Amino acid sequence: MADIKVAAYICKGCGLGERLDADALVKVAQKDGKVPMAKSHDFLCNADGVAMIKNDIANEGVTHVMIGACSRRAKTEAFHFPENAVARANLREGVVWIRPDTDEARETTQEMAEDYIRMGCAEVKAMTAPEGNPNTGGSKTLLVVGGGITGMTTAIEASKTGYSVVLVEKSGVLGGWAGKLYKRVPVHEPYKSPADTGVADLASQILADGNIKLYLNATIAKTDGSPGKFVVSIATESGATHTEDIGAIVQATGFTPYDMNKLPELGGGKSANVVDQAGLEALAIDAASKDGVIRRPSDGQPVKSVVFVQCAGQRDPTGKHLSFCSGHCCNTSIKQAMYFKDANPDVDTTIIYSDLRTPGNGEDFYRSAQEKGVIFTKGNVAEVVPTGNTSTVKFNDLILGDADASIVDADLVVLATGQVPNSGVNIEAPAVAAEAGAVEVKPISILNLNYRQGPDVPHLKQGFTDSHFICFPYETRRTGIYTAGPVRRPMDIPQAREDATGAALKAIQALENAELGRAAHPRSGDLSFPKVRLEGCTQCKRCTVECPFGAIDEDVKGFPLFNESRCRRCGTCMGACPVRVISFENYSVNTVGAQIKAVDIPDEFSEKPRILILACENDAYPALDMAGMNRIEYSAYVRTIPVRCLGSVNTIWITDALNAGYDGVMMMGCKSGDEYQCHFVKGSELGRVRLSKIDDTLKTLNLESERVRDLEVAITDIQRLPEMINKYAAELVAVGPSPFKGF
């Protein structure tokens, strides 16, 4: 630390030179920032400017660089100095672009810029250049759990990319549910008839592929370690256990059809002539092996009329059954109706639906079924009454307004039940026990993770695994472990194959990043990692409990044990730590705290309030930058500090800010809860829980609750955010200046 040398560079390009007094900024850096070397440049990001900085690093011994120019999100390639600690003062998007170019505004705009220079200088001094996680593993093997369509596709795609794969399948055959289909919904033009499943072809590719090691009749007994160095024990039927070194994992454990015995009102379990979709596939396969005629299970007579009941035990608003739509069943029933019509056009086939949804090229398939004479009836089935060898289907005809419509003498009734994910143990079940209700989660763990937080990847709702739905669909809350296929959300075969390909590529990225000690998304490539000063630790376990990614275990004494390769660098542990012993090389309680303290707070008579904004770098900060790009003006009294996540906000920062005389603090984080948009999944939620207790702090300081504001921000809030800032600034005027100014 002794031999650091800081240099500050002020850019005069992009209109900064005209709008701001660059010489004054240089002086601020020297005097307030206490930087030994401060320079201005007409166009800092051009070759000449960058060469100047590089020359100072090489020849002047500069170790820490403070760049007063554009946003840290801009010109990242020009200002890339991996060997040095770098801080950026956002004078362009954060100052001149959001301020009017008028004589009256000149003074406050200059003050804003000077503060950002002070903050940048203070921040960079508290940093060191990140050196990367030394505790890495270099296994390049992918583990795929599940040998269905998704798992097989993942394995083949990864193998084709040149990575070795270990494929583990619980049953004795590859293929999963797709392997139990007679035919599949077509995916090629002209989308008119059921097509071959292609499972045999995929399976033979797997068997012929030397890169793919296959375990059949096997389960995962234990998963230990972290990305790049997972150690996975595979238990086979014979009782033997094999250990594999694994770089990354794709969980493609698929689904189980919803149990039709839970639908006795629809005849489920009451008659052999009422089957689910899987049951009909079995009948069709059986028929194909004989004379091609699908027969009634009860007495073996050929089926002359069949009724398909859509949404059986799905889209159920009562909470008794599945609440969601499984997405594939309409197309599947159409396909199954064609099994009958293609063999014998005289068989009556009726599909009773409430909303027919045929994704993909299903519309053509639907039309083809109509041409083949499949009858589609819009209605809600109330009851299926099996009597003897036939059944009566009673339904409410929604087109004809006939509540007592019925189809009598149906030889076979097919219930389109939904997909229940095979997602293992719901490790967060106790917390959400009240709302579980509809879905009975399989209690058997799939991955048997040796993680402090539980043996499986966390679920979101209805048993589907949690993933960042919008931006990173395959990413789970366990780094290096990806989910694909119906375990993630209900889907059909084409979607599962797309998922599989995506997850394979993400898993490959993860193991490559892990070897280099870099973070996965959303801070992909980040070399910093959490360091803990254990001598200060009080073993409170808050970091181990809160880490959204299960990166932190505990040792026998209850000290945190960081698995750096599992870490996403969100800083939630740092925000949670009550004794502030966790920090990153370039992001810590000090780097932010120093910025907060560096701001020049005018006295209470100046009528210049100061508002601290702690903005999430994933959504809020880009939104503010974009507001600047659109030249949307907002208050000159705000000082914005980007944070990695709302979860990384340590309450000490807020206490510090209020003590320093800031009039208000705005926190901008992503949406939390079930419909979260947080890039670290739980970060903003955990941050909000922590900050909800800030009222106590305010009370002890004898301050109004308006002084701290939590704002839910999306990246699209480009217009709204400046409005909210201005509104808050106006509200604070009404509250009056902070009594802590001048101390």
Add this chain to the structure above:
Amino acid sequence: MSANTAVADKYRNNFLKEIEEQVEMGDWVKMCMQCGVCSGSCPTNFQSAWEHPPQELFMMIRAGKREEVLTSTSMWNCTSCYNCIVRCPRKIPITHIMHGIAEYAHRIGKAPKMQATRFFSVLFWKNCTNTGRVNELKLSLGLYFKDGFVQGVKNGLAMQSVAIGLIKAGRLNPLELFGGHKCKDQKGIQAMLAKAYEIERVRKAAKMAG
């Protein structure tokens, strides 16, 4: 055996098949996906007489509601504006099917006798094929007396001033009531129609047999 019982016997409870085989363009009925754009586009759908919009009629056919469909007045209300055909996402020739069902219901004697469109159509056809020319006076008088003698006189009196105006303008000759003028080759027209009837009879008999 009446025409109706003959077809009813032939198709048993498969009304959709009956429509597909017997009604012009009836094989399109199964292609309806119940979006309701036809009903929304129909200019007559605000009238109380419009019992069943087209898509509902199609659904009734699929549900085997033979009696309700064939005795319905709905398809008789079609004005042939072709809005439904233009807008149907499945390109179903709805207007033609409506006329087809109406014609079929009439042919097998299920159409409502006194439905105004059907009544007028029969009247017009008889009137025009009789002499080869439309006798407008007889046609309008026939329509006046559709609902009985008293109502006919009332209708006539109500239209009195219009009739007098037409006579004064030379647009209406009261003597037309007694015969009226004819086309040049009345016999030729009759022969042509007889041949057409014969062709149609043979074709429909073939359909019935098939």
